[in-house]
Amino acid sequence: MATSLKINGQMRDVQASEGTPLLWVIRDELKMTGTKFGCGVASCGACTVHVDGQPVRSCQTYVEDVEGAEITTIEAMSEDKIGAAIQQAWVELDVVQCGYCQSGQIMSAVGLLSENPKPSVEEIDEYMWGNACRCATYQRIRAGIQRASEILEA
Ligand code: FES
Ligand code: FES
CATH class of the missing domain: 3.10.20.30 (Beta-grasp domain)
Incomplete structure (x- = not known):
């Protein structure tokens, strides 16, 4: 069709x-x-x-x-305000390891910050749990979301 x-x-x-x-x-x-x-x-x-x-x-x-x-x-995420902040934070904190999961991580993180601009660690974990990372970059993803939140707040 x-x-x-x-x-x-x-x-x-x-x-x-x-x-x-x-x-x-x-x-x-x-x-x-x-x-x-x-x-x-x-x-x-x-x-x-x-x-x-x-x-x-x-x-x-x-x-x-x-x-x-x-x-x-x-x-399209570099043209999105939240997407651009997340990408900036990801680079600053060197979040990525192999990179395979990361576009999915970023798309979910944008969804999270759109709904909740200042999420707690628990809220990040709850929202992001369905995005797996075989390189286990979870701590840096968490920190990256918090950093993006600060960038957006500034
Ligand atoms: S490829 Fe779609 S959730 Fe894994
Ligand atoms: S960075 Fe390698 S799977 Fe997530």
Whole structure:
């Protein structure tokens, strides 16, 4: 089926058939490879994008369910105020290790700070628990979110 999706503010025509996960439309059809495939079953968070401002797992979100929605990927985060603050904090604190999980981590962290600009450690852990990091950068992710919160407050 041909359909149009709004991704990062632009209408994009895609050919994906019904039932195709949004992740594959983004990566394979549109060649935007910042969003990663980890588990495919909504357990790791590597594929996190935003749909209407909410973090969702694109491996378990189907193309027909996001027609008419605002889809945002990691590629647009440097133009987002919160996304840019998180990226600045990530660089300052050297959060990344291998990097594979990090676009998903950033998309979830943006979702968190959008809802809660000054989260406690407990609130960070609760919100971010579904984003796995095999390099165990959890402490730096936590510190990065707190630093981004300070950047946004300044
Ligand atoms: S690839 Fe989607 S949650 Fe793991
Ligand atoms: S930085 Fe390597 S999996 Fe998270």
